[in-house]
Amino acid sequence: MKTLHPDYRFHRIWEITPEWLRQRGIEVLLLDVDNTLTTHNNPNVPPQVEGWISSMREAGVKLLILSNNKAGRVAPFAEGLGLGWVARAAKPLGHGVRRACRTLGTSQPQLAIIGDQIFTDVLCGRWAGITSILVDPMEQETFLFFRLKRWLERKVLQDWKGGDA
Numbered sequence: 001m002k003t004l005h006p007d008y009r010f011h012r013i014w015e016i017t018p019e020w021l022r023q024r025g026i027e028v029l030l031l032d033v034d035n036t037l038t039t040h041n042n043p044n045v046p047p048q049v050e051g052w053i054s055s056m057r058e059a060g061v062k063l064l065i066l067s068n069n070k071a072g073r074v075a076p077f078a079e080g081l082g083l084g085w086v087a088r089a090a091k092p093l094g095h096g097v098r099r100a101c102r103t104l105g106t107s108q109p110q111l112a113i114i115g116d117q118i119f120t121d122v123l124c125g126r127w128a129g130i131t132s133i134l135v136d137p138m139e140q141e142t143f144l145f146f147r148l149k150r151w152l153e154r155k156v157l158q159d160w161k162g163g164d165a
């Protein structure tokens, strides 16, 4: 079960500060889209996310969108925010992370992946050997498949004692 544990957890992505990242040597963030930066298929982000992206930019933290969703969803969303993107990343598989490393010219210790799903985002971070940060999903899914996944995630997190707290 430990393999499925995130290194850190936050309620919302905008609670992560540049200072917190600096203390851990993290310089690049790979960002999930749906239910992490915004709700499913929403082309816009909440004002808190806009402010958070600006503060990361000012602090020199590099951001890259890494989504399993298709380019038709990911490209206009990322470009609207002025961010680079990788669509159909096939998380939890690691090739999207490796591609990101090459594109950005960074190494694994400087990277963190942020997302709302254990079986895609967190596992991807684990397999790629980078820091994983789990956020709470922005909204509840209604599909049965998703509800089953969320139930399994709760089981996994029952004995989570990670983070610095």
Ligand SMILES: [Mg+2]
Residues within 6 Å of the ligand: 032, 033, 034, 035, 036, 115, 116, 117
């Ligand atoms: Mg997601």
